[in-house]
Amino acid sequence: MTPETHSTSSGQARPCQNCKQNFSIDQADIDFYTKISVPAPTWCPECRMIRRMIWRNERFLFKRKDSLKNNDIFSGFPETVKATIYHLEDWWSDNWDPMSYGKDYDFSRPFFDQFKELLYSVPWPAKSVMNMVNSEYCEQAGNLKNCYLCFGGDSMENSAYVNRGWNAKDAFDLYETRHTELSYDSYMADEAYQVFYSVNIEECTDIWFSRNMVGCTNCFGCVNLRNKSYHIFNQPYSKEEYKNFMDGLNLGSYQTVVEMKKKAHELWKKNPMRFTLAIQVQNSTGEHIERSKNLKYCYSIHEGQNLAYCQFLEPAISDSYDYSDWGMGASEMYESQTCGYETSRLKFCYESWPSSQNLEYTVFTRSSSDLFGCVSLKKKQYCILNKQYTKEEYFALREKIIAQMSEMPFTDKQGRVFKYGEFFPTEFSPFAYNDTIAQDFFPLTKKEALAKGFAWRDVEAKEYQTTKTAAELPDDIKNVDEGILKELIQCDSCKKAYRVIQAELDFLKRINIPLPRLCPSCRYMERFKFVNPPKLWLAKCMCKGKQGMNDGSHIAYDNAVPHFHGEGQCPNEFETSYKPGRPELIYCETCYQQETI
Numbered sequence: 241m242t243p244e245t246h247s248t249s250s251g252q253a254r255p256c257q258n259c260k261q262n263f264s265i266d267q268a269d270i271d272f273y274t275k276i277s278v279p280a281p282t283w284c285p286e287c288r289m290i291r292r293m294i295w296r297n298e299r300f301l302f303k304r305k306d307s308l309k310n311n312d313i314f315s316g317f318p319e320t321v322k323a324t325i326y327h328l329e330d331w332w333s334d335n336w337d338p339m340s341y342g343k344d345y346d347f348s349r350p351f352f353d354q355f356k357e358l359l360y361s362v363p364w365p366a367k368s369v370m371n372m373v374n375s376e377y378c379e380q381a382g383n384l385k386n387c388y389l390c391f392g393g394d395s396m397e398n399s400a401y402v403n404r405g406w407n408a409k410d411a412f413d414l415y416e417t418r419h420t421e422l423s424y425d426s427y428m429a430d431e432a433y434q435v436f437y438s439v440n441i442e443e444c445t446d447i448w449f450s451r452n453m454v455g456c457t458n459c460f461g462c463v464n465l466r467n468k469s470y471h472i473f474n475q476p477y478s479k480e481e482y483k484n485f486m487d488g489l490n491l492g493s494y495q496t497v498v499e500m501k502k503k504a505h506e507l508w509k510k511n512p513m514r515f516t517l518a519i520q521v522q523n524s525t526g527e528h529i530e531r532s533k534n535l536k537y538c539y540s541i542h543e544g545q546n547l548a549y550c551q552f553l554e555p556a557i558s559d560s561y562d563y564s565d566w567g568m569g570a571s572e573m574y575e576s577q578t579c580g581y582e583t584s585r586l587k588f589c590y591e592s593w594p595s596s597q598n599l600e601y602t603v604f605t606r607s608s609s610d611l612f613g614c615v616s617l618k619k620k621q622y623c624i625l626n627k628q629y630t631k632e633e634y635f636a637l638r639e640k641i642i643a644q645m646s647e648m649p650f651t652d653k654q655g656r657v658f659k660y661g662e663f664f665p666t667e668f669s670p671f672a673y674n675d676t677i678a679q680d681f682f683p684l685t686k687k688e689a690l691a692k693g694f695a696w697r698d699v700e701a702k703e704y705q706t707t708k709t710a711a712e713l714p715d716d717i718k719n720v721d722e723g724i725l726k727e728l729i730q731c732d733s734c735k736k737a738y739r740v741i742q743a744e745l746d747f748l749k750r751i752n753i754p755l756p757r758l759c760p761s762c763r764y765m766e767r768f769k770f771v772n773p774p775k776l777w778l779a780k781c782m783c784k785g786k787q788g789m790n791d792g793s794h795i796a797y798d799n800a801v802p803h804f805h806g807e808g809q810c811p812n813e814f815e816t817s818y819k820p821g822r823p824e825l826i827y828c829e830t831c832y833q834q835e836t837i
Contacts (some may be wrong), residue, residue, distance in 0.1 A: 342627030352650035449504035539774035672697035
């Protein structure tokens with residue numbers, strides 16, 4: 241995560257090799273690079289982040305052939321990826337030896353040329369999962385039971401359509417959720433129970449159509465409340481009045497849900513937003529960071545310390561730079577993607593876990609240490625290009641290769657130079673740009689992606705004979721029977737086909753909420769509209785004394801209490817993930833807290 245301005249006032253300024261914008265490297269950065277013995281980066285933080293993102297498919301499963309037995313399997317890699325893909329059981333078995341693919345290092349060729357050859361010859365696991373029970377159609381996850389189309393999470397049960405869920409049970413259609421139960425169609429429902437159609441809910445119970453709530457119970461259509469109960473559209477009611485309101489509202493009706501969602505969103509827009517989402521943080525900059533300290537330009541971090549330019553990490557994580565996705569006991573990580581679970585000192589690695597140390601340029605390695613340029617090794621040490629060496633031979637050869645990588649660098653198709661210290665070239669990634677999380681956060685058209693040197697996958701238009709349109713579904717869930725499980729429904733948005741699964745129908749009837757009119761992918765994109773990007777812009781607080789900014793593009797807001805700056809404009813400035821020109825009223829920490837506590 242990096243500020244849009246690329247400030248150079250506090251460090252050495254240099255141009256990014258990729259986007260050509262200047263970025264700065266300060267003394268703390270230099271100290272870290274020195275500590276882990278790597279050269280300073282040649283790409284700016286944002287370009288480095290996107291380069292890693294292009295190696296993560298987090299939402300799609302593909303049907304393809306298993307390379308060993310030619311059986312149909314589901315994989316995170318599409319059929320267009322010309323790699324050897326094994327079913328997970330076969331990949332983990334002792335029936336094949338990844339060391340048999342080992343090669344002597346050729347000092348007449350660039351390292352990355354040799355590594356790419358090895359990468360696409362050694363078998364890969366079809367999916368990146370562990371400890372799964374009845375959760376075949378999930379990916380990038382672990383410790384799941386009875387889950388369906390859940391991605392990027394851990395420890396979930398009886399759930400479906402959850403992205404980045406941790407310790408969730410009976411949860412459907414959620415994005416980024418932790419310790420949540422009986423919740424539906426929400427973004428950031430943490431430490432919560434029974435949360436529906438809501439955004440950014442922390443330590444709450446029985447919340448409907450609400451946003452930015454902490455410590456609340458029994459609230460409907462509210463925003464920016466703290467430790468409140470029995471509120472409807474931010475107005476207090478007695479317990480009996482609240483119960484009568486809820487009893488008189490048929491939330492099993494799709495039309496009712498649409499009306500309530502619209503009314504709630506209108507109220508959300510009329511209230512100020514905090515410039516950043518941060519909970520119990522010290523000396524930190526970024527977005528959506530919790531219980532952390534000493535974070536610099538980080539995004540979606542939970543219990544981390546001494547981190548910079550990191551994204552999507554779960555507890556606990558420490559002393560790392562440019563590290564994306566996972567965490568769980570990781571430390572001293574650098575320029576790595578989808579690595580974690582008691583790992584340390586991993587540099588330039590992808591899909592390398594668990595309990596691994598001192599790895600460089602490894603892919604799909606497991607429980608190993610002291611590897612360089614290896615693929616799919618398990619419980620190995622002192623290997624280079626999948627070939628075994630003694631400890632002494634390994635370290636001597638490693639030093640020679642690092643020197644040769646600078647003397648004979650790899651140059652990609654865009655003319656970008658890759659020496660030791662760079663993550664893998666994007667053209668090595670098995671994924672097209674539009675299959676990765678890069679497309680979610682930094683969307684491009686096909687033309688734009690190809691111009692930047694990224695791959696693009698043209699999605700096949702599969703023709704399914706739908707049996708119902710979304711408009712033909714019963715309005716009320718009480719009028720839905722199990723016959724719906726046999727229907728192939730046309731999505732209201734993309735017009736593609738989707739189904740309702742048994743667990744989903746049971747959940748909807750249990751809670752008394754209507755059938756969705758969108759396919760899982762379109763429902764995800766609707767929730768994603770509330771997700772700010774991993775990027776910061778310089779901004780000023782919009783609070784103008786009694787009212788928020790009223791410049792024609794923002795709704796005027798009357799402050800509930802006097803603020804420290806009186807009737808004048810708040811002088812506070814900050815870095816925020818709200819892009820300039822957006823309609824939200826953005827307050828600094830002080831002004832926001834005065835309006836919510």
